[in-house]
Amino acid sequence: MARITREEVERIADLARLTLSAEEAQALTHDLDTMLEYVQALDGLDTQNVEPTAHPLPVATALRPDRARPSLAPEEAVGNAPEREGSAFTVPKVIEGVES
Amino acid sequence: MSALQEVMERYEVVIGLEVHSQLRTDSKLFCGCAVRYGDPPNHHTCPVCLALPGALPVLNERAVSLGVRAALATHCSVQPQSIFARKNYFYPDLPKGYQISQFEEPLSTGGWLEIPMPDEAAADAVRRIGITRIHMEEDAGKSIHDDSVAGGDGSQVDLNRAGVPLLEIVSEPDLRSPEEAGAYLRTLRQILRYIEVSDADMEKGHFRCDANVSLRLHGALDLGTRTELKNLNSFRFVEAAIAAEIERQAEVLDGGGAIQQATLLWDRTSGQTRVMRLKENSDDYRYFPEPDLIPVNIDPQAVHDIRAELPELPDQKRERFVREHGLSEYDAGLLTGSRSLADFFEASTAAYGKAKPIANWLLRDVLHALNEREAEIDEVALVPETLVALLRMVDAGRVTPKSARELIPELVARGGDVEALVRERGVEAVSDAGILETAVAEVLADNADAVARFRSGEDKMLNFLMGQVMRRTSGKASPAAVRDILAAKLGG
Amino acid sequence: MAQRLGTLSELRAALDDGRTSASDVVAQALGRARELAPAFAATRGLRADRAAEEALQADQRRTARALRSVLDGIPLLLKDNLNHRGEPTTCASRILDGYVSPYDATAVERVKAAGGVVIGRTNMDEFAMGSSTENACDQPTRNPWDPTRVPGGSSGGSAAAVAAGIVPVALGSDTGGSVRQPASFCGVVGIKPTYGRVSRYGLVAFASSLDQVGVFSRTAADAAALLQVISGHDPLDSTSLDEPVPDYAAALDGDVAGLTIGLPREYFVEQGVDPDVLERVRDAVKELERAGAKTCEVSLPHTPYAVATYYLIAMAEASSNLARYDGVRYGHRATGAHDLQSMYSRTRSEGFGAEVKRRILLGTYVLSAGYYDAYYRKAQQARTLLRGDFEAAYRSCDLILTPTAPEVAFALGERSADPLQMYLSDIFTVSANLAGIPGISVPCGFARDLPVGLQLLGPALGESLLLRVADAYQRRTDWHTKTPPEAS
């Protein structure tokens, strides 16, 4: 049985902002299915009461003093922009929506 | 009865607020760029806040201590360990493609604050509103939609604001009306300003609010389906937008419909809410612990130290003013409305030696002048020494209370030397015995009837005669001197 | 043809004796890089003029007796995922087309401060995703020992450049074996330090909790010299370890007597491992025993779960790390898109190669609503168990010895159609990244004329120990002095 459907692959591609051609979608569905089958090996591992590891080594919280430091020169900050107006990046119109 | 009141008779309104308040730091949350507005786009950016390949975040120490301060001031428990998480979504003002926020393990949880009850006559009636959590996160940049960009077809992206530290303060769904929501916001804002955690300036976008609104029948246990109102950025709009949304939901429910979970925007021109997107196709944020940052460990000693440094909160200050200065709860509440006003009151009282006259002058005349100018006391030229100097002149009979009141707007606006201003305006009180005796004699002659009534025991006629003398001297007569002369002439 | 460059120690001696100059050495390295580019594609871009200028400055410092370090005047190459101010950083991806970095990675800054002369960038699998350096956006790198074979990956360009004698040392990065496996395939030394030992600031992220900058060289002594320069705490990397850096060179005393070397039974298995590779590694064990080391069998029981755990964590983190490539601020942007959504999707679809897309999709999937606990959280728990395996093993041994890879360099194109098979070449290297511990690959012979690598794994911050054992082994063997016939 397939672990992932083509529709799911397309939904995920949309979340990841990737457009897939029909062939790509088909091939990737197969690849992802194979990979998910492989990682299912973990199902057999008893992880009850096992703490997850996010960082391999214990490190004390790194903090930075609240001191403003020089930023990049604006020409450097936006020098790589594919498109810009003055020192602002420009993008095709943002249709709708706000986030916070 | 207004439409809103009518709806609220039938439905219980349930409101929870999410506030984003900008922390008062010099630099951004994860990089050393200055927190500054008003400069051209992208003038305060670096590899970190531009999300250049390979750049990494490092947490601002002060942002953490300000967050703890806010948590303590709102009775939250500070978590010994909190964890930053990535909230993944694409937007041009979000350069990394994720916002570094906190999710499963926030900075602090489980607090409350007390809001004044708008409907209660008693000034000290309060309601306790629960605070679910307070967490730290970074602000996004700004997309500027302007018809001039790319021939009207584009948006500009400015990342000066990207990475500025915010606190997100989430309330329990404990608020029951638009007014309560407003009162909660004002109280929260006042606390954050008191403890110098945030300037919380709504107009500047330092204090932004999202509201979750739902309705249910009175007595119902389950919450109704809620909608989320996004980016309410003035106190006025918050209350208006919530009221409009309550009415909209009531109309749907009354028509037998069901509320759809949605994110809404408030349209200030139409005065209505409008659906931005439905929740069923909402984003899947794929939160996971931020691997570039280490968990934030806050030991009890650090919390203890921050608590010890916590300035007096508005409630505490109000109670102390009642206790120490013998003020009414109401007056003390007004005087502690902002920390700067409370400080002004205390400085003036210390210099003058008596609290009540200072309170009276501040609440009556100074606050009026401030309201006219829509300013806070620390934004105007008036300083405590000036107010005290003016009061001393009144006490000495060198200026009448009436003239003094008229000088207040001028002193608020420009400050300066009271003596000089009194001279310049020619409002020094007249205490020259010759002038005053003549005036009194004229008044007694013109008001024989009043004199007779006074003599037959109507004491209040003395005030009338006083008023006549004052009028004849254009209000400049020293009241004490006039009273003495009148008393002598009337044989009292 | 420009001559093979000597090792760092040899070049240092020649420079100090005045037998050569930094300018000559750098010119020789640049010449060799150019001549070998068509055959091996190890480099992606050379900075001839600036490198020559810097070499001249190094020569002036030598004359003024103001040398900055043993690295002063020595040419080296950077994997093309390390930011170098004023230079492109492409990660071998079209999506970074045109990007010129305005800042230095901390490791690069330290190399420059030590007087090292960066002559250019090396080829790699796109965004370090691969084990063969075939996933580069333009052309694959070839193995100097046999150009029909891959150099390993993802730091295949750095490994090949050192093997081909273009430079004595190079920097790479290791997320699941990307330094050690290509070192093994190319017959050079490759060390992946403890997670946090070298700053990741400026290293383009693949998987943040696994990535570490590593060093390629022909000898353990040279690796020690370059590692010394780039190691140490960096306030710009929150995950950087604030621990003193020992004097690595001083640890190289040639003595392994009394050390206990653990041989994990799960790594010495017949199934799935090239028998010739196993034999060479067992020969190396005997050599170390002759030198006075003791060996014992240890167990790392969760090894069978390592690759699955690794790929789940790496892909999840990668899916998020690669979200910043959106065509807004730098790099490639699709033309002609009229709305934002299609600008994003088209930019990313055009910019990323097939393997990168595959990993972004899997990573997005395992983090998405409803799957997080089953996949990502489960993998993080498995990671805890894998770390525990090493902690337990180090109670009965000082370090662990394994083959670096289960095989020798495979043929170009052989694995391209089967991603999973490709992932399994990392089976012996991923655990070190999951546990955050250091590992080194050292040449230990040949199988069918292709190099075989021996991997030493140490406890956290055990770099001195690894370098000491690797150096002791190299003092007793001459595998590292062999030169590839195709690039002699």
Ligand SMILES: [Mg+2]
């Ligand atoms: Mg938020």
Ligand SMILES: [Zn+2]
């Ligand atoms: Zn910045």
